[in-house]
Amino acid sequence: MKVVVVGLGAMGLPTARVLAERGHDVIGVDRHGISAPAGSSAGETRIFRLAHDRPEDIRLARRALELWRELEQLSGEQLIDQVGLILRGEPVPAWVTAMRDEGLVVEELDAAGVERVFPELAFRPDEPAVLVPADGVVFARRGLAAIAAAARAAGAELAMPERMLEITETPAGVRVTTDLRVIEADAAVIAAGPWAEELLPPLGFSLPLVPAIGQVSYWRGGGNWERRPSLVDFQADGKMGVYGLPTPGKGYKIGLDYGDEAAWFSDATEWERREFEEECNREWVATHAPGLVTDGPYMTEGCPWTMTPDAEYTYGRRGAIVVAAGCCGHAMKFTPVLGEILADLAEGRELWPDAKAFALERIPAEMPFTRYDTPMGSRISL
Ligand SMILES: Cc1cc2nc3c(=O)[nH]c(=O)nc-3n(C[C@H](O)[C@H](O)[C@H](O)COP(=O)(O)OP(=O)(O)OC[C@H]3O[C@@H](n4cnc5c(N)ncnc54)[C@H](O)[C@@H]3O)c2cc1C
Numbered sequence: 001m002k003v004v005v006v007g008l009g010a011m012g013l014p015t016a017r018v019l020a021e022r023g024h025d026v027i028g029v030d031r032h033g034i035s036a037p038a039g040s041s042a043g044e045t046r047i048f049r050l051a052h053d054r055p056e057d058i059r060l061a062r063r064a065l066e067l068w069r070e071l072e073q074l075s076g077e078q079l080i081d082q083v084g085l086i087l088r089g090e091p092v093p094a095w096v097t098a099m100r101d102e103g104l105v106v107e108e109l110d111a112a113g114v115e116r117v118f119p120e121l122a123f124r125p126d127e128p129a130v131l132v133p134a135d136g137v138v139f140a141r142r143g144l145a146a147i148a149a150a151a152r153a154a155g156a157e158l159a160m161p162e163r164m165l166e167i168t169e170t171p172a173g174v175r176v177t178t179d180l181r182v183i184e185a186d187a188a189v190i191a192a193g194p195w196a197e198e199l200l201p202p203l204g205f206s207l208p209l210v211p212a213i214g215q216v217s218y219w220r221g222g223g224n225w226e227r228r229p230s231l232v233d234f235q236a237d238g239k240m241g242v243y244g245l246p247t248p249g250k251g252y253k254i255g256l257d258y259g260d261e262a263a264w265f266s267d268a269t270e271w272e273r274r275e276f277e278e279e280c281n282r283e284w285v286a287t288h289a290p291g292l293v294t295d296g297p298y299m300t301e302g303c304p305w306t307m308t309p310d311a312e313y314t315y316g317r318r319g320a321i322v323v324a325a326g327c328c329g330h331a332m333k334f335t336p337v338l339g340e341i342l343a344d345l346a347e348g349r350e351l352w353p354d355a356k357a358f359a360l361e362r363i364p365a366e367m368p369f370t371r372y373d374t375p376m377g378s379r380i381s382l
Contacts (some may be wrong), residue, residue, distance in 0.1 A: 014339025
């Protein structure tokens with residue numbers, strides 16, 4: 001089978017790899033390039049976590065961890081660092097139950113526990129906190145480079161910059177027109193990140209997708225900040241959640257559970273620094289992680305994500321076209337397992353039961369988004 005994969009981010013790139021390894025003829029195209037700053041997969045790191053409140057997510061994350069480990073063996077690079085993850089806030093007990101039901105080891109933290117594992121963090125006595133030791137960080141840029149190398153080794157052509165302009169279905173499959181050529185293929189996979197919002201409706205997929213720009217900042221702690229656990233702080237009283245993770249060489253990365261819809265611009269190639277997030281990040285650090293400081297220049301990075309109303313990514317197939325969309329701030333950790341799922345869809349296979357939980361059919365036409373009462377904020381799911 002010949003397959004064109006449009007978009008080589010965390011969703012499209014592993015799909016190209018798996019399809020090539022299964023013996024298919026694969027052409028992947030990307031208008032910007034792998035890990036380019038315009039897209040959702042830019043940057044060095046993301047949180048890797050088995051921790052979720054849904055069993056399907058936990059099981060898919062376990063499969064992803066196995067596959068990341070296999071890729072480490074293949075590439076000789078460290079791709080996952082299990083520095084641990086702290087979850088804190090009111091949803092924690094429900095998450096602990098779900099995690100224990102799936103056999104995950106978790107350690108509930110009191111003040112002494114927080115001081116031991118993350119001394120820069122202020123303890124909040126009224127809110128539960130838990131450590132998930134198996135979680136931590138995925139080295140996203142390195143991981144995507146390793147996947148690209150494996151895809152090329154299996155015979156995939158990865159072409160960039162090359163922009164898909166149009167896809168039409170033909171009796172034999174699809175005709176994909178790019179700015180450089182016309183490709184006839186049996187099937188196409190469209191994994192265009194935030195650009196899916198404009199690319200999918202002409203193909204008959206009317207998904208509720210909202211691209212929005214998130215901004216992170218980098219901080220440092222005391223002696224060993226690179227070994228601090230990642231963090232999901234749900235926060236109380238309707239305040240925006242905050243996440244954090246160590247990013248070697250740069251600092252401890254802090255970001256908000258928030259995206260600015262008004263800042264999305266489909267022809268942008270990078271993202272301007274914005275004061276609102278900067279102020280929120282500084283305020284959170286001063287109040288909740290006073291041991292973190294900026295030493296050296298204060299650094300920020302912007303990155304687009306794409307919300308669905310239930311804050312989960314989704315995928316599906318109609319005719320010869322497979323789509324994957326809605327990164328929702330947490331798809332990177334699943335990257336290798338998403339490659340398997342999307343390759344199955346491209347081959348016309350039945351999805352396995354855990355993978356069905358995120359299929360297109362689950363999103364009703366009229367599903368409202370949750371928005372914070374902030375300048376055009378849309379919630380993301382950590
Ligand atoms: C600030 C932030 C923090 C995050 N934190 C985490 C985290 O801690 N843990 C985690 O697991 N995930 C996290 N995520 C989510 C994760 O990074 C995304 O889910 C993932 O990168 C999405 O990948 P994607 O392939 O859907 O999109 P993208 O990476 O955007 O890839 C889409 C690609 O399609 C290409 N494209 C678009 N249109 C065309 C066209 N017409 N022709 C050719 N190519 C095209 C683009 O150039 C782009 O490269 C975070 C995301 C953000 C933004």
